[in-house]
Amino acid sequence: MGPVIGMTPEKRAETPGAEKVAGLSQIYKMGSLPEAVDAARPKATVVDSESADDELTNLNWLHESTNLLTNFSFGSEGLPIVSPLYDIEGDDVPSGGPPCYQNPEKKSATAKPPYSFSLLIYMAIEHSPNKCLPVKEIYSWILDRFPYFATAPTGWKNSVRHNLSLNKCFQKVERSHGKVNGKGSLWCVDPEYKPNLMQALKKQPFSSALTFYTPPASPQSGSLSPHFLNSVLKQNQVRTLKGEKPLPLKTAMQKKRSYSNAFNHASTVRLQESDSSATSIDPKEDHNYSASSVAAQRCASRSSVSSLSSVDEAYDFIPKSSHVGSDGSEGFRSEEDTDVDYEDDPLGDSGYASQACADTSDKGQPGKKMRKQLCQEIDEELKEAAGSLLHLAGIRTCLGSLISTAKTQNQKQRKK
DNA sequence: GCCCTCATAAACAAGG
DNA sequence: ACCTTGTTTATGAGGG
Numbered sequence: 128m129g130p131v132i133g134m135t136p137e138k139r140a141e142t143p144g145a146e147k148v149a150g151l152s153q154i155y156k157m158g159s160l161p162e163a164v165d166a167a168r169p170k171a172t173v174v175d176s177e178s179a180d181d182e183l184t185n186l187n188w189l190h191e192s193t194n195l196l197t198n199f200s201f202g203s204e205g206l207p208i209v210s211p212l213y214d215i216e217g218d219d220v221p222s223g224g225p226p227c228y229q230n231p232e233k234k235s236a237t238a239k240p241p242y243s244f245s246l247l248i249y250m251a252i253e254h255s256p257n258k259c260l261p262v263k264e265i266y267s268w269i270l271d272r273f274p275y276f277a278t279a280p281t282g283w284k285n286s287v288r289h290n291l292s293l294n295k296c297f298q299k300v301e302r303s304h305g306k307v308n309g310k311g312s313l314w315c316v317d318p319e320y321k322p323n324l325m326q327a328l329k330k331q332p333f334s335s336a337l338t339f340y341t342p343p344a345s346p347q348s349g350s351l352s353p354h355f356l357n358s359v360l361k362q363n364q365v366r367t368l369k370g371e372k373p374l375p376l377k378t379a380m381q382k383k384r385s386y387s388n389a390f391n392h393a394s395t396v397r398l399q400e401s402d403s404s405a406t407s408i409d410p411k412e413d414h415n416y417s418a419s420s421v422a423a424q425r426c427a428s429r430s431s432v433s434s435l436s437s438v439d440e441a442y443d444f445i446p447k448s449s450h451v452g453s454d455g456s457e458g459f460r461s462e463e464d465t466d467v468d469y470e471d472d473p474l475g476d477s478g479y480a481s482q483a484c485a486d487t488s489d490k491g492q493p494g495k496k497m498r499k500q501l502c503q504e505i506d507e508e509l510k511e512a513a514g515s516l517l518h519l520a521g522i523r524t525c526l527g528s529l530i531s532t533a534k535t536q537n538q539k540q541r542k543k
Numbered sequence: 544g545c546c547c548t549c550a551t552a553a554a555c556a557a558g559g
Numbered sequence: 560a561c562c563t564t565g566t567t568t569a570t571g572a573g574g575g
Contacts, residue, residue, distance in 0.1 A: 285553085288566085
Protein backbone atom coordinates (compact mmCIF):
# COMPACT_ATOMS: atom_id res chain seq x y z
CA MET A 128 0.00 0.00 0.00
CA GLY A 129 0.97 3.59 -0.09
CA PRO A 130 3.02 4.45 2.87
CA VAL A 131 1.24 6.06 5.72
CA ILE A 132 4.08 8.38 5.91
CA GLY A 133 5.09 11.31 7.90
CA MET A 134 3.21 10.71 11.04
CA THR A 135 5.38 12.04 13.71
CA PRO A 136 4.26 15.21 15.37
CA GLU A 137 7.46 15.28 17.32
CA LYS A 138 9.37 15.58 14.13
CA ARG A 139 6.94 17.98 12.67
CA ALA A 140 7.58 20.32 15.51
CA GLU A 141 10.96 20.94 13.99
CA THR A 142 9.42 22.52 10.97
CA PRO A 143 7.93 25.96 11.23
CA GLY A 144 4.57 24.77 10.07
CA ALA A 145 4.48 22.09 12.64
CA GLU A 146 4.11 24.61 15.37
CA LYS A 147 0.81 25.48 13.92
CA VAL A 148 -0.43 22.11 14.87
CA ALA A 149 1.58 21.29 17.88
CA GLY A 150 1.27 24.43 19.83
CA LEU A 151 -1.49 26.42 18.38
CA SER A 152 -2.84 27.67 21.59
CA GLN A 153 0.61 28.73 22.47
CA ILE A 154 0.96 30.57 19.26
CA TYR A 155 -2.10 32.46 20.16
CA LYS A 156 -0.86 33.22 23.58
CA MET A 157 2.51 34.26 22.33
CA GLY A 158 0.95 36.45 19.76
CA SER A 159 3.42 35.43 17.13
CA LEU A 160 2.26 34.53 13.72
CA PRO A 161 4.36 32.02 11.87
CA GLU A 162 5.54 33.38 8.60
CA ALA A 163 4.48 30.30 6.81
CA VAL A 164 0.97 30.99 7.86
CA ASP A 165 1.27 34.50 6.69
CA ALA A 166 2.50 33.33 3.36
CA ALA A 167 -0.27 30.84 2.98
CA ARG A 168 -2.86 33.41 3.80
CA PRO A 169 -4.77 34.93 0.96
CA LYS A 170 -3.19 38.27 0.34
CA ALA A 171 -6.51 39.92 -0.21
CA THR A 172 -7.36 39.53 3.42
CA VAL A 173 -4.09 40.96 4.55
CA VAL A 174 -4.84 44.59 4.37
CA ASP A 175 -1.72 46.58 4.76
CA SER A 176 -2.93 48.52 7.68
CA GLU A 177 -1.12 46.77 10.42
CA SER A 178 0.15 50.01 11.77
CA ALA A 179 -3.17 51.65 11.45
CA ASP A 180 -4.99 49.20 13.61
CA ASP A 181 -2.29 48.51 16.08
CA GLU A 182 -4.52 49.72 18.79
CA LEU A 183 -7.28 47.56 20.02
CA THR A 184 -9.34 50.63 20.45
CA ASN A 185 -8.83 51.81 16.93
CA LEU A 186 -12.18 52.36 15.29
CA ASN A 187 -10.93 51.04 12.00
CA TRP A 188 -10.32 47.82 13.75
CA LEU A 189 -13.80 47.95 15.14
CA HIS A 190 -15.30 48.80 11.83
CA GLU A 191 -13.48 45.96 10.27
CA SER A 192 -14.52 43.64 13.00
CA THR A 193 -18.13 44.52 12.48
CA ASN A 194 -17.71 43.88 8.80
CA LEU A 195 -16.23 40.58 9.65
CA LEU A 196 -19.04 39.91 11.98
CA THR A 197 -21.49 40.32 9.21
CA ASN A 198 -19.42 38.39 6.77
CA PHE A 199 -18.60 35.44 8.90
CA SER A 200 -21.70 34.63 10.76
CA PHE A 201 -22.45 30.96 10.94
CA GLY A 202 -24.11 29.60 7.91
CA SER A 203 -25.75 32.84 7.11
CA GLU A 204 -24.00 33.11 3.84
CA GLY A 205 -21.32 31.73 1.67
CA LEU A 206 -19.73 29.09 3.75
CA PRO A 207 -21.67 25.93 3.40
CA ILE A 208 -22.33 23.94 6.49
CA VAL A 209 -20.65 20.71 5.77
CA SER A 210 -22.59 17.95 7.31
CA PRO A 211 -20.55 15.05 8.46
CA LEU A 212 -23.64 13.01 8.58
CA TYR A 213 -24.80 12.88 5.08
CA ASP A 214 -22.19 10.43 4.17
CA ILE A 215 -21.89 8.27 7.17
CA GLU A 216 -23.30 5.52 5.13
CA GLY A 217 -21.95 7.01 2.00
CA ASP A 218 -25.16 6.58 0.11
CA ASP A 219 -27.44 9.36 1.11
CA VAL A 220 -25.41 12.14 -0.26
CA PRO A 221 -27.61 15.10 -0.99
CA SER A 222 -27.74 16.26 -4.52
CA GLY A 223 -25.04 18.69 -5.28
CA GLY A 224 -22.86 17.21 -2.64
CA PRO A 225 -19.62 15.43 -3.14
CA PRO A 226 -19.55 12.35 -5.28
CA CYS A 227 -20.94 9.24 -3.80
CA TYR A 228 -18.76 6.96 -1.89
CA GLN A 229 -18.76 4.05 -4.16
CA ASN A 230 -17.92 1.39 -1.65
CA PRO A 231 -15.05 0.18 -3.73
CA GLU A 232 -14.40 -2.48 -1.20
CA LYS A 233 -17.73 -4.06 -1.96
CA LYS A 234 -16.83 -4.38 -5.58
CA SER A 235 -14.11 -6.78 -4.75
CA ALA A 236 -15.77 -8.52 -1.92
CA THR A 237 -13.58 -11.52 -1.73
CA ALA A 238 -10.39 -9.88 -2.87
CA LYS A 239 -7.95 -8.57 -0.42
CA PRO A 240 -8.66 -4.89 0.12
CA PRO A 241 -6.14 -2.48 -1.33
CA TYR A 242 -5.89 -0.67 1.96
CA SER A 243 -3.45 -1.20 4.70
CA PHE A 244 -4.73 -2.03 8.12
CA SER A 245 -4.03 1.49 9.24
CA LEU A 246 -6.30 2.83 6.54
CA LEU A 247 -8.95 0.26 7.22
CA ILE A 248 -8.95 1.23 10.84
CA TYR A 249 -8.96 4.85 9.91
CA MET A 250 -11.93 4.39 7.64
CA ALA A 251 -13.75 2.42 10.26
CA ILE A 252 -13.21 5.06 12.87
CA GLU A 253 -14.08 7.88 10.54
CA HIS A 254 -17.26 6.14 9.60
CA SER A 255 -18.40 6.08 13.15
CA PRO A 256 -20.48 9.07 14.20
CA ASN A 257 -18.21 9.91 17.08
CA LYS A 258 -14.98 9.03 15.37
CA CYS A 259 -14.29 6.60 18.13
CA LEU A 260 -14.69 2.86 18.02
CA PRO A 261 -13.87 -0.07 20.19
CA VAL A 262 -11.76 -2.77 18.65
CA LYS A 263 -14.72 -5.01 18.30
CA GLU A 264 -16.58 -2.49 16.22
CA ILE A 265 -13.54 -1.93 14.08
CA TYR A 266 -13.52 -5.63 13.41
CA SER A 267 -17.18 -5.51 12.54
CA TRP A 268 -16.80 -2.60 10.21
CA ILE A 269 -13.96 -4.19 8.38
CA LEU A 270 -15.79 -7.47 8.18
CA ASP A 271 -18.88 -5.75 6.97
CA ARG A 272 -17.10 -3.82 4.26
CA PHE A 273 -14.54 -6.40 3.34
CA PRO A 274 -15.94 -9.90 3.38
CA TYR A 275 -12.49 -10.99 2.46
CA PHE A 276 -11.67 -11.02 6.11
CA ALA A 277 -14.53 -13.34 6.90
CA THR A 278 -12.65 -16.11 5.23
CA ALA A 279 -9.18 -14.79 5.90
CA PRO A 280 -7.12 -16.36 8.63
CA THR A 281 -7.89 -14.97 12.04
CA GLY A 282 -4.54 -13.31 12.20
CA TRP A 283 -5.94 -10.15 10.71
CA LYS A 284 -7.53 -9.22 14.00
CA ASN A 285 -4.18 -9.50 15.58
CA SER A 286 -2.89 -7.23 12.89
CA VAL A 287 -5.62 -4.74 13.59
CA ARG A 288 -4.80 -4.69 17.25
CA HIS A 289 -1.16 -4.55 16.43
CA ASN A 290 -1.79 -1.53 14.26
CA LEU A 291 -3.89 0.20 16.83
CA SER A 292 -1.26 -0.33 19.43
CA LEU A 293 1.73 0.53 17.41
CA ASN A 294 0.49 3.14 15.03
CA LYS A 295 0.64 6.57 16.53
CA CYS A 296 -2.23 7.65 14.34
CA PHE A 297 -4.57 5.94 16.72
CA GLN A 298 -5.28 6.97 20.23
CA LYS A 299 -6.83 4.92 22.89
CA VAL A 300 -9.50 6.57 24.97
CA GLU A 301 -10.73 4.84 28.06
CA ARG A 302 -14.43 4.39 28.15
CA SER A 303 -14.75 4.86 31.86
CA HIS A 304 -12.84 5.18 35.06
CA GLY A 305 -12.52 1.58 36.10
CA LYS A 306 -11.20 0.35 32.82
CA VAL A 307 -7.88 2.03 32.48
CA ASN A 308 -6.15 -1.10 31.35
CA GLY A 309 -9.17 -3.23 30.98
CA LYS A 310 -11.09 -4.25 27.93
CA GLY A 311 -13.02 -2.20 25.56
CA SER A 312 -11.20 1.04 25.12
CA LEU A 313 -12.25 3.30 22.34
CA TRP A 314 -9.90 4.07 19.55
CA CYS A 315 -9.78 7.41 17.86
CA VAL A 316 -7.71 8.91 15.13
CA ASP A 317 -5.22 11.41 16.35
CA PRO A 318 -6.22 14.65 14.62
CA GLU A 319 -2.62 15.43 14.06
CA TYR A 320 -2.27 12.42 11.88
CA LYS A 321 -5.42 12.80 9.89
CA PRO A 322 -3.70 14.64 7.05
CA ASN A 323 -1.29 11.83 6.73
CA LEU A 324 -3.96 9.23 6.71
CA MET A 325 -5.90 11.26 4.23
CA GLN A 326 -2.85 11.52 2.09
CA ALA A 327 -2.30 7.81 2.32
CA LEU A 328 -5.91 7.22 1.39
CA LYS A 329 -5.59 9.50 -1.56
CA LYS A 330 -2.77 7.42 -2.83
CA GLN A 331 -4.95 4.38 -2.80
CA PRO A 332 -6.46 3.07 -6.00
CA PHE A 333 -9.90 3.94 -4.71
CA SER A 334 -9.39 7.48 -3.73
CA SER A 335 -13.13 8.05 -3.92
CA ALA A 336 -13.23 6.48 -0.54
CA LEU A 337 -12.08 9.82 0.66
CA THR A 338 -15.47 11.24 0.19
CA PHE A 339 -16.65 9.58 3.31
CA TYR A 340 -14.47 11.88 5.23
CA THR A 341 -16.05 14.96 6.58
CA PRO A 342 -14.08 17.83 7.96
CA PRO A 343 -15.05 19.43 11.19
CA ALA A 344 -17.30 22.31 10.43
CA SER A 345 -16.64 24.70 13.19
CA PRO A 346 -13.13 26.08 13.16
CA GLN A 347 -12.62 26.80 9.53
CA SER A 348 -15.93 28.45 9.21
CA GLY A 349 -14.12 31.49 10.38
CA SER A 350 -16.94 32.72 12.49
CA LEU A 351 -16.32 35.31 15.07
CA SER A 352 -17.83 33.93 18.16
CA PRO A 353 -18.26 35.97 21.30
CA HIS A 354 -15.76 33.63 22.84
CA PHE A 355 -13.33 34.62 20.20
CA LEU A 356 -13.92 38.30 20.73
CA ASN A 357 -13.67 37.88 24.45
CA SER A 358 -10.53 35.94 24.01
CA VAL A 359 -8.97 38.65 21.89
CA LEU A 360 -9.99 41.27 24.40
CA LYS A 361 -8.55 39.24 27.25
CA GLN A 362 -5.36 38.63 25.39
CA ASN A 363 -5.06 42.28 24.67
CA GLN A 364 -5.54 43.07 28.31
CA VAL A 365 -2.68 40.76 29.10
CA ARG A 366 -0.59 42.21 26.33
CA THR A 367 -1.28 45.69 27.56
CA LEU A 368 -0.26 44.70 31.05
CA LYS A 369 2.91 43.27 29.65
CA GLY A 370 3.59 46.51 27.87
CA GLU A 371 3.00 44.96 24.48
CA LYS A 372 0.85 46.36 21.79
CA PRO A 373 -2.67 45.07 21.76
CA LEU A 374 -3.38 42.50 19.14
CA PRO A 375 -5.68 43.82 16.44
CA LEU A 376 -8.69 41.69 15.90
CA LYS A 377 -7.73 41.32 12.29
CA THR A 378 -4.46 39.76 13.23
CA ALA A 379 -6.21 37.57 15.70
CA MET A 380 -8.63 36.61 13.00
CA GLN A 381 -5.79 35.73 10.72
CA LYS A 382 -4.24 33.64 13.41
CA LYS A 383 -7.51 32.01 14.10
CA ARG A 384 -7.88 31.22 10.47
CA SER A 385 -4.39 29.93 10.21
CA TYR A 386 -5.01 27.82 13.20
CA SER A 387 -8.26 26.62 11.81
CA ASN A 388 -6.50 25.63 8.67
CA ALA A 389 -3.95 23.79 10.65
CA PHE A 390 -6.64 22.08 12.60
CA ASN A 391 -8.59 21.26 9.56
CA HIS A 392 -6.61 18.21 8.71
CA ALA A 393 -9.04 17.26 6.07
CA SER A 394 -8.16 20.22 3.98
CA THR A 395 -6.82 18.71 0.86
CA VAL A 396 -5.66 22.11 -0.20
CA ARG A 397 -3.32 22.15 2.69
CA LEU A 398 -2.26 18.65 1.94
CA GLN A 399 -1.05 19.77 -1.40
CA GLU A 400 0.60 22.92 -0.31
CA SER A 401 4.09 23.16 -1.55
CA ASP A 402 5.54 23.91 1.79
CA SER A 403 3.39 21.14 3.18
CA SER A 404 4.39 22.17 6.58
CA ALA A 405 1.61 20.30 8.20
CA THR A 406 2.39 17.09 6.46
CA SER A 407 6.04 17.09 5.70
CA ILE A 408 7.53 14.85 8.21
CA ASP A 409 10.69 13.05 8.29
CA PRO A 410 9.88 9.68 6.78
CA LYS A 411 12.20 8.08 9.23
CA GLU A 412 9.82 8.95 11.99
CA ASP A 413 6.80 7.67 10.25
CA HIS A 414 4.95 4.78 11.71
CA ASN A 415 8.16 3.73 13.25
CA TYR A 416 8.38 0.12 14.14
CA SER A 417 11.94 0.21 15.32
CA ALA A 418 12.02 -0.71 18.95
CA SER A 419 14.16 2.12 20.24
CA SER A 420 12.31 5.02 18.73
CA VAL A 421 8.89 3.57 19.27
CA ALA A 422 9.34 3.69 22.98
CA ALA A 423 10.38 7.30 22.95
CA GLN A 424 7.68 8.30 20.52
CA ARG A 425 5.04 6.54 22.43
CA CYS A 426 6.09 8.41 25.49
CA ALA A 427 5.73 11.65 23.64
CA SER A 428 2.61 10.97 21.70
CA ARG A 429 0.55 8.84 23.98
CA SER A 430 1.39 9.43 27.56
CA SER A 431 0.42 13.03 27.21
CA VAL A 432 -3.17 12.29 28.09
CA SER A 433 -3.65 11.04 24.59
CA SER A 434 -3.21 14.57 23.30
CA LEU A 435 -6.77 15.18 24.23
CA SER A 436 -5.86 18.10 26.36
CA SER A 437 -4.14 19.72 23.47
CA VAL A 438 -7.14 19.16 21.33
CA ASP A 439 -9.19 20.87 23.93
CA GLU A 440 -6.73 23.69 24.07
CA ALA A 441 -6.89 23.95 20.37
CA TYR A 442 -10.52 24.83 20.64
CA ASP A 443 -9.67 27.81 22.75
CA PHE A 444 -11.70 30.22 20.74
CA ILE A 445 -14.62 28.04 20.20
CA PRO A 446 -17.49 27.76 22.62
CA LYS A 447 -17.10 24.63 24.66
CA SER A 448 -20.47 23.44 23.59
CA SER A 449 -19.25 23.21 20.06
CA HIS A 450 -16.32 21.03 20.78
CA VAL A 451 -18.23 17.99 19.98
CA GLY A 452 -20.45 19.86 17.67
CA SER A 453 -24.06 19.37 17.01
CA ASP A 454 -23.07 17.26 14.12
CA GLY A 455 -20.91 15.01 16.18
CA SER A 456 -17.88 15.66 14.08
CA GLU A 457 -14.48 15.78 15.59
CA GLY A 458 -15.90 13.58 18.22
CA PHE A 459 -13.45 13.83 21.00
CA ARG A 460 -15.71 13.35 23.86
CA SER A 461 -15.37 13.10 27.51
CA GLU A 462 -15.04 9.78 29.13
CA GLU A 463 -18.58 10.06 30.34
CA ASP A 464 -19.73 10.57 26.84
CA THR A 465 -17.88 7.65 25.49
CA ASP A 466 -18.91 5.37 28.24
CA VAL A 467 -21.60 3.66 26.32
CA ASP A 468 -22.59 0.10 26.40
CA TYR A 469 -22.03 -0.74 22.81
CA GLU A 470 -22.87 -4.34 23.21
CA ASP A 471 -26.50 -3.69 23.85
CA ASP A 472 -26.84 -0.96 21.40
CA PRO A 473 -29.54 -1.76 18.93
CA LEU A 474 -28.45 1.00 16.65
CA GLY A 475 -25.19 -0.51 15.78
CA ASP A 476 -22.78 2.07 14.53
CA SER A 477 -25.10 4.94 14.98
CA GLY A 478 -25.50 3.92 18.54
CA TYR A 479 -22.30 5.71 19.34
CA ALA A 480 -23.84 8.95 18.40
CA SER A 481 -24.68 11.54 20.90
CA GLN A 482 -28.22 12.75 21.13
CA ALA A 483 -27.50 15.32 18.51
CA CYS A 484 -26.13 12.67 16.28
CA ALA A 485 -29.11 10.50 16.89
CA ASP A 486 -31.27 13.40 15.87
CA THR A 487 -29.44 13.74 12.66
CA SER A 488 -28.68 10.21 11.82
CA ASP A 489 -31.98 9.34 10.29
CA LYS A 490 -32.62 11.64 7.42
CA GLY A 491 -30.58 14.64 8.25
CA GLN A 492 -33.53 17.00 8.46
CA PRO A 493 -33.80 17.39 12.23
CA GLY A 494 -30.05 17.79 12.32
CA LYS A 495 -30.22 20.62 9.88
CA LYS A 496 -32.89 22.23 11.96
CA MET A 497 -30.80 21.93 15.05
CA ARG A 498 -27.80 23.31 13.27
CA LYS A 499 -29.82 26.13 11.85
CA GLN A 500 -31.12 26.91 15.30
CA LEU A 501 -27.64 26.81 16.66
CA CYS A 502 -26.44 29.09 13.91
CA GLN A 503 -29.20 31.54 14.65
CA GLU A 504 -28.30 31.52 18.29
CA ILE A 505 -24.68 32.12 17.50
CA ASP A 506 -25.63 34.85 15.09
CA GLU A 507 -27.62 36.49 17.82
CA GLU A 508 -24.67 36.26 20.14
CA LEU A 509 -22.45 37.70 17.50
CA LYS A 510 -24.79 40.58 16.99
CA GLU A 511 -24.82 41.16 20.71
CA ALA A 512 -21.06 41.08 20.78
CA ALA A 513 -20.88 43.48 17.90
CA GLY A 514 -23.39 45.69 19.64
CA SER A 515 -21.31 45.69 22.77
CA LEU A 516 -18.25 46.62 20.82
CA LEU A 517 -20.04 49.38 19.04
CA HIS A 518 -21.38 50.55 22.36
CA LEU A 519 -17.90 50.65 23.79
CA ALA A 520 -16.66 52.41 20.73
CA GLY A 521 -19.47 54.90 21.04
CA ILE A 522 -18.56 55.59 24.64
CA ARG A 523 -14.97 56.02 23.67
CA THR A 524 -15.89 58.38 20.86
CA CYS A 525 -18.10 60.36 23.20
CA LEU A 526 -15.32 60.55 25.74
CA GLY A 527 -12.90 61.57 23.07
CA SER A 528 -15.12 64.32 21.81
CA LEU A 529 -15.86 65.46 25.34
CA ILE A 530 -12.18 65.61 26.10
CA SER A 531 -11.43 67.48 22.93
CA THR A 532 -14.21 69.98 23.52
CA ALA A 533 -13.05 70.40 27.07
CA LYS A 534 -9.57 71.04 25.82
CA THR A 535 -10.68 73.62 23.32
CA GLN A 536 -12.78 75.31 25.96
CA ASN A 537 -9.78 75.32 28.24
CA GLN A 538 -7.68 76.89 25.57
CA LYS A 539 -10.30 79.51 24.89
CA GLN A 540 -10.54 80.35 28.57
CA ARG A 541 -6.75 80.66 28.78
CA LYS A 542 -6.72 83.01 25.80
CA LYS A 543 -9.30 85.13 27.50
C1' DG B 544 22.53 -3.63 -0.25
C1' DC B 545 20.15 -0.54 2.71
C1' DC B 546 16.23 1.41 4.56
C1' DC B 547 11.44 1.81 5.15
C1' DT B 548 6.65 0.31 5.30
C1' DC B 549 3.64 -3.15 6.03
C1' DA B 550 1.86 -7.71 7.17
C1' DT B 551 2.02 -11.56 9.93
C1' DA B 552 2.91 -14.41 13.83
C1' DA B 553 3.63 -15.16 18.43
C1' DA B 554 4.25 -14.44 23.32
C1' DC B 555 2.66 -12.27 27.19
C1' DA B 556 -0.16 -9.62 30.54
C1' DA B 557 -4.43 -7.93 32.25
C1' DG B 558 -9.18 -7.97 32.70
C1' DG B 559 -14.00 -9.73 32.00
C1' DA C 560 -10.27 -21.78 32.26
C1' DC C 561 -11.30 -19.27 28.41
C1' DC C 562 -11.81 -15.26 25.68
C1' DT C 563 -10.87 -10.52 24.54
C1' DT C 564 -8.00 -6.72 24.49
C1' DG C 565 -3.61 -4.53 24.38
C1' DT C 566 1.49 -4.51 24.09
C1' DT C 567 5.73 -5.98 22.43
C1' DT C 568 9.08 -8.39 19.66
C1' DA C 569 10.56 -10.72 15.65
C1' DT C 570 10.58 -11.79 10.89
C1' DG C 571 9.91 -11.50 6.05
C1' DA C 572 8.10 -9.42 1.68
C1' DG C 573 8.02 -5.62 -1.26
C1' DG C 574 9.43 -1.20 -2.90
C1' DG C 575 12.33 2.97 -3.45
